[in-house]
Amino acid sequence: MSHQKRNEFKKTLSKKRFGKFSRAYVTSKHHGKSLDLEKLLQLCSPQKTWNVLDIATGGGHTALKFAPYVSQVIATDITTKMLQSAQEFIEKKGINNIKFEEADAEALPFEDNQFDLVTCRIAAHHFPNIGKFVRESYRVLKKKGYLLLEDQVASENKATAEYINNFEKLRDPSHVKTLSKKEWFQELKAVRFKILEHQYFQKEIKLEWWTRVQNCNSKTIQTLRDLLKNASVDIKARMEPKNILKSNCTFKINFILIKAQK
Numbered sequence: 011m012s013h014q015k016r017n018e019f020k021k022t023l024s025k026k027r028f029g030k031f032s033r034a035y036v037t038s039k040h041h042g043k044s045l046d047l048e049k050l051l052q053l054c055s056p057q058k059t060w061n062v063l064d065i066a067t068g069g070g071h072t073a074l075k076f077a078p079y080v081s082q083v084i085a086t087d088i089t090t091k092m093l094q095s096a097q098e099f100i101e102k103k104g105i106n107n108i109k110f111e112e113a114d115a116e117a118l119p120f121e122d123n124q125f126d127l128v129t130c131r132i133a134a135h136h137f138p139n140i141g142k143f144v145r146e147s148y149r150v151l152k153k154k155g156y157l158l159l160e161d162q163v164a165s166e167n168k169a170t171a172e173y174i175n176n177f178e179k180l181r182d183p184s185h186v187k188t189l190s191k192k193e194w195f196q197e198l199k200a201v202r203f204k205i206l207e208h209q210y211f212q213k214e215i216k217l218e219w220w221t222r223v224q225n226c227n228s229k230t231i232q233t234l235r236d237l238l239k240n241a242s243v244d245i246k247a248r249m250e251p252k253n254i255l256k257s258n259c260t261f262k263i264n265f266i267l268i269k270a271q272k
């Protein structure tokens with residue numbers, strides 16, 4: 011399969027899966043009630059005059075967090091149904107400075123130099139062409155505008171990174187790739203983004219919830235448990251699995267927050 015066809019296939023899969031599970035992402039505590047939203051806000055001190063673009067908004071939680079502090083947020087996503095669920099959820103809250111627009115992160119339907127801030131939280135691992143997403147974010151930002159990026163982060167050890175990426179793909183086949191810090195920095199520097207700050211944090215994930223939101227069957231859940239059980243020392247140190255064979259199984263996902271400037 012050519013690169014282009016493979017990339018289109020991945021995007022179609024994302025739309026199909028997130029369309030099906032959109033409500034679970036709107037109500038997800040992991041996405042909506044998590045402390046990292048506060049960290050994102052603190053990282054950039056938003057201004058009342060700002061025009062903000064939220065890429066791959068999912069349930070709209072990042073857009074919702076920033077809306078009270080800025081002039082306008084445009085919440086975008088490639089999945090129509092996800093955008094509808096986010097809009098329904100946000101409109102019930104009486105927020106009226108968020109607009110919703112369907113958009114592929116790799117081909118944004120906006121003019122150059124439009125936004126003071128671009129946010130993209132827990133989504134870039136779904137984008138088949140990270141270079142295009144980074145170039146598009148740079149293009150639509152005003153001069154000196156900020157990109158706030160939050161995503162899972164891979165180990166710099168290739169074998170560990172590959173194992174955990176495969177673990178992720180098994181649960182959600184629309185997962186493309188979690189990048190390492192080094193890979194993110196390379197992508198950002200390639201388009202001349204200036205990296206101002208980065209932070210790491212971890213989230214403890216309940217396997218039961220994590221597989222339920224993606225409707226995994228029992229065979230897949232068992233394979234995920236086997237992967238946790240048979241993981242190398244390096245992987246176990248990173249994922250810290252607990253109670254692997256029990257219903258209260260947990261493991262950790264490592265995240266990075268990056269603040270970059272055009």
Ligand SMILES: C[S@@+](CC[C@H](N)C(=O)[O-])C[C@H]1O[C@@H](n2cnc3c(N)ncnc32)[C@H](O)[C@@H]1O
Nearest residue numbers: 024028041066067068088089114115131133136
């Ligand atoms: C986990 S959700 C994002 C969570 C959300 N940003 C938040 O802060 O809660 C991942 C989202 O990425 C979207 N997505 C996947 N590929 C995309 C692409 N190429 N362009 C835009 N959105 C995409 C999916 O439709 C899904 O809504």
